[in-house]
Amino acid sequence: MPETPLIAVEDLHVDFATPKGLVEAVRGIGFTLGREKLGIVGESGSGKSVTGRAILRLVPPPGRVRAKRLEFEGRDLAGMSEQDMRRIRGRRISMVMQDPKYSLNPVMTIGKQIAEAYRVHAQVAQREAMRRARTMLEAVRIRDPERVLQAYPHELSGGMGQRVMIAMMLIPEPDVLIADEPTSALDVTVQLQVLAILDDLVTERGMGLIFISHDLNLVASFCDRVLIMYAGRIMEICDAKRLDEARHPYTRGLLNCLPRIDAAGAEDLPVLRRDPAWLEQGL
Amino acid sequence: MTDMIEVEGLDVAFGRGKHAVRAARDVSFRVAEGESFGLVGESGSGKSTVVRALCGLNPTWTGRMAIAGQPLAARRDKAFYKLVQMVFQDPYGSLHPRHTVDRILSEPIAIHGLGDAERRVTRALEEVGLGPTFRFRFPHQLSGGQRQRVAVARALILEPRVILLDEPTSALDVSIQAEVLNLLRRIKRERNLTYILVSHNLTVVAHMCGRIAVMNRGRIVEELSVVQLREREPTQDYTRQLLTASLGYDREAIARFVDFAEAG
Amino acid sequence: MSLFTRSATIVNPQGLRAWLLSDAPGSAFQARCGRWYLMWLALKRNPLACIGLFIVVGLLLMAIFAPWLTTTNGIEQVLLDRLLPPSAAHWFGTDELGRDIYDRIVWGARITLYIVGLVGVIVVPVGLVVGTVAGYLGGAIDAVLMRITDIFLAFPRLILALAFVSALGPGIENAVLAIALTTWSPYARIARAETITIRDSEYIMAARLQGASRLRILYGHVVPLCLSSVIIRLTLDMAGIILTAAGLGFLGLGAQPPLPEWGAMISTGRQFLLDQWWVATVPGLAIFAVSLGFNLLGDGLRDVLDPKSRDS
Numbered sequence: 001m002p003e004t005p006l007i008a009v010e011d012l013h014v015d016f017a018t019p020k021g022l023v024e025a026v027r028g029i030g031f032t033l034g035r036e037k038l039g040i041v042g043e044s045g046s047g048k049s050v051t052g053r054a055i056l057r058l059v060p061p062p063g064r065v066r067a068k069r070l071e072f073e074g075r076d077l078a079g080m081s082e083q084d085m086r087r088i089r090g091r092r093i094s095m096v097m098q099d100p101k102y103s104l105n106p107v108m109t110i111g112k113q114i115a116e117a118y119r120v121h122a123q124v125a126q127r128e129a130m131r132r133a134r135t136m137l138e139a140v141r142i143r144d145p146e147r148v149l150q151a152y153p154h155e156l157s158g159g160m161g162q163r164v165m166i167a168m169m170l171i172p173e174p175d176v177l178i179a180d181e182p183t184s185a186l187d188v189t190v191q192l193q194v195l196a197i198l199d200d201l202v203t204e205r206g207m208g209l210i211f212i213s214h215d216l217n218l219v220a221s222f223c224d225r226v227l228i229m230y231a232g233r234i235m236e237i238c239d240a241k242r243l244d245e246a247r248h249p250y251t252r253g254l255l256n257c258l259p260r261i262d263a264a265g266a267e268d269l270p271v272l273r274r275d276p277a278w279l280e281q282g283l
Numbered sequence: 284m285t286d287m288i289e290v291e292g293l294d295v296a297f298g299r300g301k302h303a304v305r306a307a308r309d310v311s312f313r314v315a316e317g318e319s320f321g322l323v324g325e326s327g328s329g330k331s332t333v334v335r336a337l338c339g340l341n342p343t344w345t346g347r348m349a350i351a352g353q354p355l356a357a358r359r360d361k362a363f364y365k366l367v368q369m370v371f372q373d374p375y376g377s378l379h380p381r382h383t384v385d386r387i388l389s390e391p392i393a394i395h396g397l398g399d400a401e402r403r404v405t406r407a408l409e410e411v412g413l414g415p416t417f418r419f420r421f422p423h424q425l426s427g428g429q430r431q432r433v434a435v436a437r438a439l440i441l442e443p444r445v446i447l448l449d450e451p452t453s454a455l456d457v458s459i460q461a462e463v464l465n466l467l468r469r470i471k472r473e474r475n476l477t478y479i480l481v482s483h484n485l486t487v488v489a490h491m492c493g494r495i496a497v498m499n500r501g502r503i504v505e506e507l508s509v510v511q512l513r514e515r516e517p518t519q520d521y522t523r524q525l526l527t528a529s530l531g532y533d534r535e536a537i538a539r540f541v542d543f544a545e546a547g
Numbered sequence: 548m549s550l551f552t553r554s555a556t557i558v559n560p561q562g563l564r565a566w567l568l569s570d571a572p573g574s575a576f577q578a579r580c581g582r583w584y585l586m587w588l589a590l591k592r593n594p595l596a597c598i599g600l601f602i603v604v605g606l607l608l609m610a611i612f613a614p615w616l617t618t619t620n621g622i623e624q625v626l627l628d629r630l631l632p633p634s635a636a637h638w639f640g641t642d643e644l645g646r647d648i649y650d651r652i653v654w655g656a657r658i659t660l661y662i663v664g665l666v667g668v669i670v671v672p673v674g675l676v677v678g679t680v681a682g683y684l685g686g687a688i689d690a691v692l693m694r695i696t697d698i699f700l701a702f703p704r705l706i707l708a709l710a711f712v713s714a715l716g717p718g719i720e721n722a723v724l725a726i727a728l729t730t731w732s733p734y735a736r737i738a739r740a741e742t743i744t745i746r747d748s749e750y751i752m753a754a755r756l757q758g759a760s761r762l763r764i765l766y767g768h769v770v771p772l773c774l775s776s777v778i779i780r781l782t783l784d785m786a787g788i789i790l791t792a793a794g795l796g797f798l799g800l801g802a803q804p805p806l807p808e809w810g811a812m813i814s815t816g817r818q819f820l821l822d823q824w825w826v827a828t829v830p831g832l833a834i835f836a837v838s839l840g841f842n843l844l845g846d847g848l849r850d851v852l853d854p855k856s857r858d859s
Contacts, residue, residue, distance in 0.1 A: 043456040044427075158326075187325035188483065188528045189540055196537045214456065221531030257461035259490035261513060261529065268465040269490070272458035340752055361758040369756055377749040381771045383578050390767075391757040416571030419578040424570065437753065 005032035006176050006208040007055060007093075010069035014050050014232075017062040025050040025063070027232035028282065033176065037202060037209045039223035039240065041216050041254075047232040048212045052178045055210075056093055057085055072176070091121040094169040098181040100161030104153040111149030114168045121172040136167040140197050159190035163197065170201060176208045184213065195222055216243075216254055228254070233282030250278055287445060287477045288314040288337070293346035295332050306332040308501040310346075316444075319471065319478040321492035321509075323485055323525070329501040330481045334447045337479075338369050350445065361395060368438040372450035374430035378422040384408070384433050385418045391440050407436040411466060428459035435466065445477045452487060464491060485529040489513070497522045499543055589851045596847020602840025609656040621651040621807045630823045640825040643815065644805075648825065651807035652833050658808045659837065662723055662792045662801075667781055669727040674734025675777060679769050681735070682742025683761070693739070700732040704791055712800040719808075722801040726791050730784065734777055741773040775852035782845030786838035793834050809834050 014026040026047040031038070042048040054065045057077065070078040072093060077085070089095075097103050105113055114136065115129035124132075130149070137145035140163040153161060162182060169177065179198065183191040199222070202209045213219050219226055220243045228236045228251045236248040246252060253272035295307040307329040314320040322330040336344040339359035348355045350367060371377040378387055388404045397403065408418060411432040422430055431451065438446055451467070452460040468491065471478060482488050488495055489509050497504045497519070505519040517523050521543050527536050568585075572578040590596050609616065625645035633640045639648035681692035708725035715721045745751060746769075754764050793810025795801035802808030804815075809830040816827030 043458060188485075189325065189524060192528050192532060192537045193540060195532055196534060199534060216457070217531050221533065254457060257458050259461075259464065259486045261486055261489040261526070263490070268468060269461040271462055271465065338756060340755065364756060364758040369753075371749045371753065373749055377753050379750040379754075379768055383572075383575060385575060390754070390759070394758050394760075394763070419572035419575055420570070421578065421582070434753075437757075441757070 003034065004074045005034050006073060007033040007210070008069055008071040008074075009051075009055070010067060012051065012054060012065070012067040012070060014047070014054050014059055015064050017064070024232055026054065029229070029232070029234045030069075030283070031227055031234065031237065033208045033210060035206050035208050036225060037199075037211060037223040039211045039213065039219035039226045040229060041213060041219050041226060042229035043214060045231070046229040048229050049180050051229070052095065052180050052210060052212050055178060056089055056095060058089075058095075087121075090117065090169070090174070091172045092174050093176040093178065094172070094174040095178045095180065096162075096165050096169050096182045099185045100153065100156075100158065100165050103165060104161060106153050108152075109149065110151055110153065110156075110164055114149075114164070114171060117168045118171045132171060133167070136171045137164070139170075139201065140164075140167045142167075157190075158186050159194055162186060162194050166194070166198060166201070170205075173205065174207065176210070177202065178210045178212070180212045181214070182211075183218075184215070191218075217258060231279050233279075235278065235282065237283060249275065286313040287316040287318070287351055288320075288479065289347070289349040290333070290337065291347040293333060293336060293344060293348065295329070295336050295341060295344045297343070306501055307336070307344075310498075310501075310503055312496050312503065312506060314477060314479060316477050317475050318494065319480060319492040321488035321495040322479060322481045322498060323483065323488050323495055324498035325483055325525075327500065328498040330498050331449055332501075333498075334369070334449055334479060334481050338367055338447055339363065364391075364443075365395065365441050366443055367445045367447065368441060368443040369447040369449065370431075370434050370438050370451045372453055374427045374434060374454060375422075377434050378430055380422055383419045383421055384413075384425075387433060388437055388440055391437065395441065397441075403440060407440050410439065410470065411436045412462075426459075427455050428463060431455060431459075431463055432466065435463075435470070439470065439474075442474075443476070445479075448478060448480045450482050451480075453482065453484065460487070467491070485512075485525060497525065586851050590847055593847045593850060595843045596850075599840045599843025599845070599847060602836060603844055606656055606660065606837055606840070609653050610660045613653050613657060617647075617650040617653050619647055619650050621646055621654040622805045630819065630826070632823070633825055639829045640823070642812070642826045643819065646807075648812075648829050651812060652809070652829060655807040655809045655812070655830070655833070658719070658802055658806060659789060659792070662719065662726075663785055663788055665720075665723045666727045666730060666788050667785075669723075670731040670734055671777055671781060673727075673731045675738050675770055675773060677731075678735040678738025678740075679742045679765050679773060682739035683746055683765055683769060689739075692735070696732045696735045699728060702729050704729040705794060708791070708795055708800065709798075712795070717800045717803055719802050719806075722792060722795045725795075726788055730788065733784075734780060737776050737780055738773045741776055742769050745769065745772055779845055779849045779852060782841050782848055785841035785845070789834060789838055789841075 009032070010030040011028050012026055012030065013024070013028055016023040016025060029051065040048045040051060050059060050063075053059050055070065055077065057065065059065050065078065067078055070076065072088065077088070080088075104110075111130055111133055114133035115126060118124070118129045118132055119126070133149060134145045137148055142148050142160065142163060148156070148160070148164065156164065166182075182198070183194050186194065198209070201207070211219060211223055220240050223240045226238055226240050226243060227234055228248065230250050235250045236246055238246055243251075244255065246255065250272075253270075256270045257272050259269060290313070291311045293307055293310040294305065296303045296305045298304055310329070310333055312320070322333065324330045332341065335341045337348060342357050350363070355363075385404060388407055389400050392398070392400045392403055404418070405415060408415065413429065413432055413436070417425070417429065417433075425433065448467070452463050455463060464487065467478070470476065478491070480488055480491050489512055492509060494506065494508050495512065496506045499521050504521045505517060507517055507522070511517065512526065515526070517526060520541070524540060527533065566577065567581050569577065569581065572581055590600070623646070625641075628637075628641050628645040629643055631637055631641045637647050637649065639652065641647055642651070677692050677696060681689040704726065707729050708722060711725040712721050751764060751768060754768055792801055792808075793813065796808045796810025797814040799811070799814065802811055804811065812830040813827050816830070819826045
């Protein structure tokens with residue numbers, strides 16, 4: 001049953017005009033997102049973060065975004081007016097970023113911030129908004145929501161802060177969540193706990209999730225499908241479970257150069273040799 | 284034969300009185316010469332604190348520490364720095380932004396009056412795989428991996444016998460990490476160095492080290508060999524949980540995770 | 548690699564540019580020149596800063612080439628030619644003692660530069676030393692040095708200058724000393740703030756781990772990073788320094804007659820302001836132009852030297 005994909009991207013280009021010349025961060029990529037967890041993996045400079053921002057039209061000038069198709073539920077995003085775009089951002093498509101230290105307002109209490117995020121998209125009274133905020137904090141498994149509502153961001157640990165971010169971004173019940181390295185700044189056990197919360201919420205609500213990360217192993221075990229990006233292009237798209245059957249030499253190279261606990265530590269790690277031909281390839 | 288590194292009952296506290304934070308409590312371990320010893324833990328575990336106390340960056344410690352049989356005092360002297368060197372985590376922060384690579388590498392030579400700077404600097408650059416074209420660049424003209432190589436070259440210039448590595452590859456891309464780890468292994472073999480590798484990444488530590496100490500909340504939870512780790516034989520719950528977490532996302536396993544709270 | 552092995556390429560301007568922008572400099576000298584060149588390119592992009600630079604360089608050239616730019620020495624009196632209006636013979640007219648005002652302005656440039664240079668040479672090193680030592684060592688030393696800084700900050704410039712000069716007698720050197728004493732405090736503060744920011748950086752830790760003495764760290768590592776902020780502050784302060792010197796000259800406490808100090812020229816020209824406006828106005832315009840020039844240059848330098856925006 002062909003369902004309109006939540007997000008459809010075709011031939012997306014993002015350029016930055018710098019004094020040193022034109023920097024092409026994204027050079028013609030295309031993919032679709034259904035109600036699934038899609039991972040975008042790449043090293044620094046691959047263009048993965050820029051892609052996430054381009055979908056929400058959050059690429060700051062001098063960046064330029066152009067695409068043959070950039071659609072949300074069939075509606076064109078690229079040509080939309082800024083006013084319409086604001087109604088989509090947060091309400092239908094939301095974004096969680098890496099470090100809650102930088103994305104939470106340090107001078108407002110958590111409760112006020114979440115309530116504000118809610119009231120931007122729903123016409124409710126402050127008290128109702130606070131009630132919803134409390135419910136949301138419980139949904140992200142924060143044990144004493146009352147205390148957290150009254151707390152300031154600097155009083156929370158990293159994992160707690162990221163959970164608050166997720167609560168804040170999911171409170172308007174968006175259809176798509178874009179998560180840009182949401183757990184990279186966290187300890188490994190906390191990372192997985194936060195991802196478990198995200199997993200449950202996404203499944204419960206039938207949302208689509210775009211999970212951007214540099215951690216191939218994590219993405220492969222967490223997501224349903226994986227996109228591998230290199231130098232602004234997509235090298236490979238495959239099912240997460242079949243990642244070890246990946247064919248592109250870049251993907252294979254990345255997989256091979258990861259240290260493993262089970263592998264014999266006696267040998268050096270195979271080094272990724274960057275083939276200049278890859279710069280011209282891409283899906 | 285005396286061990287190269289001996290730490291016994293190390294206690295490091297920050298602040299005073301009621302608000303004192305005990306970052307390391309009663310930490311003890313030994314490292315033989317030529318060994319690669321790993322210190323693993325999450326943030327706040329105290330692993331970086333231990334290594335910083337060892338190299339003298341942190342003077343407020345109690346307990347006993349010895350390098351090559353010589354007990355360490357509260358402050359270190361120049362001779363110590365010819366024996367022990369450190370590589371930091373952040374390649375963007377550990378090189379002075381206004382110094383060229385040449386200046387960064389010549390400085391330790393000048394401080395210790397070693398002479399023959401030209402030869403030492405070019406040799407150090409060669410050894411870490413950077414050619415002479417890098418010699419007069421500034422840090423902002425280098426990539427993350429290149430900066431980290433310069434940091435390694437700087438550590439090697441004084442020809443130490445011990446190198447403390449504080450998360451040396453955590454800020455690097457995976458492919459660059461592989462290169463830097465290979466470089467570190469090669470150098471260790473060639474010079475018979477002793478390493479202490481601090482990391483939160485169990486896979487990196489398992490690849491590089493022979494023995495590991497797992498830390499949590501300032502204490503060493505368990506010491507085990509990498510072989511035991513591979514055979515899944517850790518005896519402590521915390522280590523087991525860390526090991527599970529390092530293998531990737533597993534929904535059922537995560538449901539069983541426990542919060543290892545303050546032991547007191 | 549010797550500088551001179553590249554001499555063939557330097558002669559060719561395309562080669563020079565490539566040499567400066569080279570990604571793989573062959574010597575410390577080349578690397579440093581490259582950095583200066585990039586800073587110069589950045590400065591060129593800012594038109595106001597270029598105007599400022601033009602004025603400042605103009606002042607410098609005027610001072611250096613004064614003997615060739617003037618016909619008299621600006622000091623000898625020619626009483627027959629008193630208070631002549633601007634004309635072809637006297638571009639800015641003459642003053643009450645018949646001296647050509649244009650010539651006096653040009654010679655006065657030397658005095659202005661002398662004052663400003665001397666103040667800068669005293670204030671920057673003192674501020675850097677006090678600030679970096681206080682910031683790096685912290686604790687009691689920091690407290691003591693900062694209180695001393697505060698004491699000097701509390702003095703109003705002109706009043707201290709008056710006190711100084713009445714104790715030691717009028718003259719340029721005493722005026723300079725008075726100005727320097729009241730100007731150095733903010734530099735110490737700036738240096739201290741920068742030092743505290745970088746004190747716990749890993750590159751400082753790395754330097755300590757090599758056994759670098761505190762002096763070496765302060766001089767080789769900390770000061771280079773404080774230098775930009777301090778220099779920017781100095782250029783922005785220049786205007787104030789010039790005006791204070793002019794003020795002292797106006798009160799008769801700075802440069803003594805017959806020296807062509809611009810402030811003193813305004814002072815004596817006051818009495819003729821209504822009928823022979825050029826005697827006081829022209830030196831006033833000179834002071835204005837130079838102050839503006841330094842201000843614009845300082846603003847431009849701030850954009851160019853700001854470490855946050857330049858080095859990543």
